[in-house]
Amino acid sequence: LWIVMGKMYCIILVTKIIKNIYVSKTATKTVSEFEYDAPSMKTAVPGPKSQELLRQLGEIQNVGAVHFFCNYEESRGNYLVDVDGNRMLDVYTQISSIPIGYNHPALIKVMTNPNNVSAFVNRPALGILPPENFPDKLFESLLSIAPSGMSRVQTMACGSCSNENAFKSMFIWYRNKERGYASPSEQEVDTCMINQSPGCPDLSILSFMGAFHGRTMGCLAATHSKAIHKLDIPSFDWPIAPFPKLQYPLEEFVRENAQEEARCLEEVEDLIVKWRQKGRPVAGIVIEPIQAEGGDNHASPDFFSKLRNIARKHGCAFHVDEVQTGGGTTGKFWAHEHWGLDDPADVVSFSKKLLTGGYYHRDELLPYRIFNTWMGDPSKNLFLSEVLNVIRRENLLEEVTRSGKALLQGLYALQTQYPHILSRTRGQGTFCAIDTCNDATRDSIMLKARNKGLFMGSCGEKTIRFRPALVFKEYHVHQLLNILNDILAEHK
Amino acid sequence: LWIVMGKMYCIILVTKIIKNIYVSKTATKTVSEFEYDAPSMKTAVPGPKSQELLRQLGEIQNVGAVHFFCNYEESRGNYLVDVDGNRMLDVYTQISSIPIGYNHPALIKVMTNPNNVSAFVNRPALGILPPENFPDKLFESLLSIAPSGMSRVQTMACGSCSNENAFKSMFIWYRNKERGYASPSEQEVDTCMINQSPGCPDLSILSFMGAFHGRTMGCLAATHSKAIHKLDIPSFDWPIAPFPKLQYPLEEFVRENAQEEARCLEEVEDLIVKWRQKGRPVAGIVIEPIQAEGGDNHASPDFFSKLRNIARKHGCAFHVDEVQTGGGTTGKFWAHEHWGLDDPADVVSFSKKLLTGGYYHRDELLPYRIFNTWMGDPSKNLFLSEVLNVIRRENLLEEVTRSGKALLQGLYALQTQYPHILSRTRGQGTFCAIDTCNDATRDSIMLKARNKGLFMGSCGEKTIRFRPALVFKEYHVHQLLNILNDILAEHK
Numbered sequence: 001l002w003i004v005m006g007k008m009y010c011i012i013l014v015t016k017i018i019k020n021i022y023v024s025k026t027a028t029k030t031v032s033e034f035e036y037d038a039p040s041m042k043t044a045v046p047g048p049k050s051q052e053l054l055r056q057l058g059e060i061q062n063v064g065a066v067h068f069f070c071n072y073e074e075s076r077g078n079y080l081v082d083v084d085g086n087r088m089l090d091v092y093t094q095i096s097s098i099p100i101g102y103n104h105p106a107l108i109k110v111m112t113n114p115n116n117v118s119a120f121v122n123r124p125a126l127g128i129l130p131p132e133n134f135p136d137k138l139f140e141s142l143l144s145i146a147p148s149g150m151s152r153v154q155t156m157a158c159g160s161c162s163n164e165n166a167f168k169s170m171f172i173w174y175r176n177k178e179r180g181y182a183s184p185s186e187q188e189v190d191t192c193m194i195n196q197s198p199g200c201p202d203l204s205i206l207s208f209m210g211a212f213h214g215r216t217m218g219c220l221a222a223t224h225s226k227a228i229h230k231l232d233i234p235s236f237d238w239p240i241a242p243f244p245k246l247q248y249p250l251e252e253f254v255r256e257n258a259q260e261e262a263r264c265l266e267e268v269e270d271l272i273v274k275w276r277q278k279g280r281p282v283a284g285i286v287i288e289p290i291q292a293e294g295g296d297n298h299a300s301p302d303f304f305s306k307l308r309n310i311a312r313k314h315g316c317a318f319h320v321d322e323v324q325t326g327g328g329t330t331g332k333f334w335a336h337e338h339w340g341l342d343d344p345a346d347v348v349s350f351s352k353k354l355l356t357g358g359y360y361h362r363d364e365l366l367p368y369r370i371f372n373t374w375m376g377d378p379s380k381n382l383f384l385s386e387v388l389n390v391i392r393r394e395n396l397l398e399e400v401t402r403s404g405k406a407l408l409q410g411l412y413a414l415q416t417q418y419p420h421i422l423s424r425t426r427g428q429g430t431f432c433a434i435d436t437c438n439d440a441t442r443d444s445i446m447l448k449a450r451n452k453g454l455f456m457g458s459c460g461e462k463t464i465r466f467r468p469a470l471v472f473k474e475y476h477v478h479q480l481l482n483i484l485n486d487i488l489a490e491h492k
Numbered sequence: 493l494w495i496v497m498g499k500m501y502c503i504i505l506v507t508k509i510i511k512n513i514y515v516s517k518t519a520t521k522t523v524s525e526f527e528y529d530a531p532s533m534k535t536a537v538p539g540p541k542s543q544e545l546l547r548q549l550g551e552i553q554n555v556g557a558v559h560f561f562c563n564y565e566e567s568r569g570n571y572l573v574d575v576d577g578n579r580m581l582d583v584y585t586q587i588s589s590i591p592i593g594y595n596h597p598a599l600i601k602v603m604t605n606p607n608n609v610s611a612f613v614n615r616p617a618l619g620i621l622p623p624e625n626f627p628d629k630l631f632e633s634l635l636s637i638a639p640s641g642m643s644r645v646q647t648m649a650c651g652s653c654s655n656e657n658a659f660k661s662m663f664i665w666y667r668n669k670e671r672g673y674a675s676p677s678e679q680e681v682d683t684c685m686i687n688q689s690p691g692c693p694d695l696s697i698l699s700f701m702g703a704f705h706g707r708t709m710g711c712l713a714a715t716h717s718k719a720i721h722k723l724d725i726p727s728f729d730w731p732i733a734p735f736p737k738l739q740y741p742l743e744e745f746v747r748e749n750a751q752e753e754a755r756c757l758e759e760v761e762d763l764i765v766k767w768r769q770k771g772r773p774v775a776g777i778v779i780e781p782i783q784a785e786g787g788d789n790h791a792s793p794d795f796f797s798k799l800r801n802i803a804r805k806h807g808c809a810f811h812v813d814e815v816q817t818g819g820g821t822t823g824k825f826w827a828h829e830h831w832g833l834d835d836p837a838d839v840v841s842f843s844k845k846l847l848t849g850g851y852y853h854r855d856e857l858l859p860y861r862i863f864n865t866w867m868g869d870p871s872k873n874l875f876l877s878e879v880l881n882v883i884r885r886e887n888l889l890e891e892v893t894r895s896g897k898a899l900l901q902g903l904y905a906l907q908t909q910y911p912h913i914l915s916r917t918r919g920q921g922t923f924c925a926i927d928t929c930n931d932a933t934r935d936s937i938m939l940k941a942r943n944k945g946l947f948m949g950s951c952g953e954k955t956i957r958f959r960p961a962l963v964f965k966e967y968h969v970h971q972l973l974n975i976l977n978d979i980l981a982e983h984k
Contacts, residue, residue: 049624056627060635060644065619065863072614072623073607083624094617095865107613111603115565120612121599121875122564123847125586127557131564132541132575135548143552152552158649158866160656164708168725175724184723192722193701195713200727209685215864216656218709221687228861230684231676232667233660234728235692352865355615369720371557372707373587373844374650383613 034105035077035471038479039453040087047084067450075102078469078476080455088450089479092457096292096324096467097352099387100396104471110386119379126155126375134378141385142358147334149344150360155376159323159351160214163286165370166347166359167218170284170317171203173346173365177315203283204236204275206268206316208243210294210460213286213321222286225294225460239271239282243291244299248424261303265310272314284317284347285310289335292324295460296433298426301339308341317365319347327353328391328470331401331429338428353470355387356380396470404429406474407466410481418488421445432466433459445487454483526597527569527963530971531945532579539576559942567594570961570968572947580942581971584949588784588816588959589844591879592888596963602878611871618647618867626870633877634850639826641836642852647868651815651843652706655778657862658839658851659710662776662809663695665838665857669807695775696728696767698760698808700735702786702952705778705813714778717786717952731763731774735783736791740916753795757802764806776809776839777802781827784816787952788925790918793831800833809857811839819845820883820962823893823921830920845962847879848872888962896921898966899958902973910980913937924958925951937979946975 046054046068053069074081078101080090090102100107110116124131142153156162179185184199192199207213207222214220215229221236223229244261247253272282287307291297311318325335327350332338336345346365351357356376391397408427411434415422424435436442442462449456459465468476538546538560545561566573570593572582582590592599602608616623634645648654671677676691684691699705699714706712707721713728715721736753739745764774779799783789803810817827819842824830828837838857843849848868883889900919903926907914916927928934934954941948951957960968 053622053624053627057622057630060627060630061646062858062862066622067620069624069626070616070621072616073610075614080621094615094621097615097617097865102614103610104613108609111609111612117600117603118565118595120603120871121596122567122594123586123589124562124564125589128559129562129572129586130545130549130558132545132561134561135545135552138549138552154553158653158864160653160864161650161708164652167709168707171726172724184719188723189719192719192724192727193716194732195722195727195730199719199723200725203726215660216653216708216710217659217713221709224685227676227681227684227691230687231680231691231861232664232684233692234663234695235684235687236726238687240686366554369723370554372650372652373589379612 034103035101036079036087039079039089039483041451041453042085045082045084045086045088045450047082047086049083053083067455072102077101077104078472086453088453088455089476089483090455091466091468091472091480092455093467093469095352095457096329097355098469099327099353099355100390101469101471104390106386106390107383110382116379116382119382123374123377123379125373126378127371131378134381137378137381137385141381141388142354142356142360144388145333146360147337147344147348148341149362150348151363153360154358154370155381156351156357156359156372157374157376158357159349160216160219161372162323162349162351162357162359163213163222163321164216164218166319166349166361167205167222167284167286169347169359169361169365169370170205170319171201172369173317174203174281174283174315175201202280204238204280205319206239206241206271206275206282206285208241208287208291210243210291210297211286211288212291212293213288214323225291237280239275241268241271243294243297244303246298248426257300258302261299261306265303265306268307268310269314272310272316282314282316284319286319286321288321288323289325289330289338290428290431292465293459295463296426296431296465297460298428304336304339305341308343308345311346312343317346319349320345321349323349323351323357324467325431326350328397328400329353329429329431329467331397331404333397335428335431355384391470394471399473400429400470403468403472403474403477404432406477407432407480410477414481414484414488418491421488421491427466430466430468430472433463435460436462436464438462441491445484445491448487448490449483452483452486454480526595527593528571528579531571531581531975533943533945534577537574537576537578537580537942539574539578541575545575559947564594569593569596570964578945580945580947581968581975582947583958583960583964583972584947585959585961587844587949588821589847590961591819591845591847592882593961593963596882598878598882599875602874608871608874611874615866615869615871617865618870619863623870626873629870629873629877633873633880634846634848634852636880637825638852639829639836639840640833641854642840643855645852646850646862647873648843648849648851648864649866649868650849651841652708652711653864654815654841654843654849654851655705655711655714655813656708658811658841658853659697659714659776659778661839661851661853661857661862662697662811663693664861665809666695666773666775666807667693694772696730696772697811698731698733698763698767698774698777700733700779700783702735702783702789703778703780704783704785705780706815717783729772731767733760733763735786735789736795738790740918749792753791753798757795757798760799760802761806764802764808774806774808776811778811778813780813780815781817781822781830782920782923784957785951787955788918788923788957789952790920796828796831797833800835800837803838804835809838811841812837813841815841815843815849816959817923818842820889820892821845821921821923821959823889823896825889827920827923847876883962886963891965892921892962895960895964895966895969896924898969899924899972902969906973906976906980910983913980913983919958922958922960922964925955927952928954928956930954933983937976937983940979940982941975944975944978946972
């Protein structure tokens, strides 16, 4: 009886706290002048205009994944406006790829600067004929935020191409080591032309169950988040290690979680040995700092640091895939900076919020023979330089840390209030997530939220993921929590 | 004796014709007003500024493939200006990816139109949140030039991603057929997550020796042009058929070439049967209309038409890779339109001159489960729409046919004049090539040409390839032939 009463008291208390936190519908507007105040809904989503456009696009393409059509001209900051005039607080931001919100004035300035026209109109083949300002722009943009230990960077057009080419760099590096940096044999040169070993060696990349590294065929062989990504596509026989399944709240499961991480690391070493014996040695280990698509799965800095040591011990390259976690959303520019590694990664890949794809790498991984026509797009580097200026000028990493804290606290409070619906609140910066009791509930909450002006993303089986832009402020956190609270209160 | 005298007479005659053709250094300027008159060289290439920038970029990236640095602001039409003020006639055009020359006024207009700003500043995740004008822009651009039989199109960010996803579409289509369009089994769903069959089936793509389809791991397994692309990268056990090696001039080797094509087609059928027996059935056949990177290898319309029938007969999809040949450079918008197929291809992929990557496909190949974050870039579709307007307004396909004819004739004449250096002149539209006696000679001619203001590309082992923009006119052809003639005359 005491326990039940205690719980009830607790819920009442939490409700009070939440009421206090959420008195923010009329809160002072602290965001940049150019932004809207709040969501504003005119129709259910998708509205009639979106539905008509869906029909039109459906004649050309599969539209199964399209949510609605957008009016990007009218969208501002954290608010996405659709073609039916609905204005939503967007905490999914084009699958986490809009760094500083919609139509940021600084980016519009880049576009309208006559000095920049040529970079947009004449897309060069960067690998053979780079523009004059290319080294400068790289220093200003990507090199200025290079992760520790990374002095070299290769741009690419998208996340998948970044990871594909990072894998290739690791394979080439591994084979160069194996043959003592000698020239390849005639047999290697001949056999590679017909896809046979030793020229095309039986090397592998070790990845983790739940991982997502992209959907081209190399990346896809390291992706294990959803069957829908992989079904019917031929793949490679590469080792797949378990990713730790942590229990929450972390402070209550310290021993269990440490054991779980140790178990996964042990399995990694076993797989490396097993695949070497099989004749398919592991050239590289690839891992996300937080498994995003796979359900926002976290592990401790200790886990990653030990994993890095295992890679070192077995002569495998260590590739940190920051395509979704990079760009400041965890409160540091790179999520793996939270680990405090003594021995840096060998490769760090990026895309999305960085606007250009690519990867950093250590000197030893000379990207010899990494090439394609475009090798990125210098017009994206121009935008990135300006995004970095805005991040520095507006102290957006501090903002993210502050907003992230408020978001996590609010989600914890909701979880305590609705324990039958919500669990496993987790996050770093504004890179947050919460689980629901099942996928139907998750999907229903998301649809209701959308109709109330809150656009969120999903991941894993029953997880809601939050991926706001870096200009997401405490003011927006409260809007988000208010809407979620309303929906949960109505939820049967 | 008569034969020798006949040959000498012939050379004298050809020299006269060439002299007549090439009196064009002061020819009337017929190109758009905004363009330069002629090449203008100030330093050897790379000049001192390029060398300094090479040193700077070398600290960040491998610069082994960089020719020189460019001043894209000053480049115009067919003329590429480098950072040392050298102005070259560019017949390589960023590996064939600049459709209507540098800084075309129509494209600058697109950039400076305030209505377009949002498309550049807010890159959407097209698969979930397309912009309002997306269906319209697709109809205006890609759908307006769809190859016969192709009503559906999927955009992608680059050529490799286009081919990777086209392959995936063919695999999915093939497996859907195999299981009678039923839902996948539980076993398929489970095994695909760990890269095992039947979920990840042992299917293959049949490609051709000499082919180039891109350098991500799926594409690379179908690429067989140079060892440098493939060495050290794991691959798939997929069948590789011989591509016809035609003898030139075609009219002298009609019987031999027909036999050669028949031999290759026979081998294709044998491989399909063999790989089916091996348990790795061929889901699709991929081929370039002209093997570009592999050395500008041509085959007859009859060959391609019979190949298409073989694909149909064996239930394989037929994928025409127009990444390099598409966009008007052969005189038709798609090179495979020259074949006059009764039964259209199943997939046609594109990139480069189209500015956006992607692929067309027949209705049956529903690209179900083809997805990534960006799925292309709508700002590139804006440029493409305008490029198509210019092509139509300025009748550029006719222009290409006219210039291509002049280029081929001029190359034939040079080949006749310098038979110890040149051979196998071939081409369609301005998509032309000529072989040299060996790679050292080829490379030496190309460097000399560059220093005289003519920038060309190479392919295969000893081939020079010509890939001018669609605004390349007869006037430019004569400039090109003049420079080549000067170099060949000096060549020992």
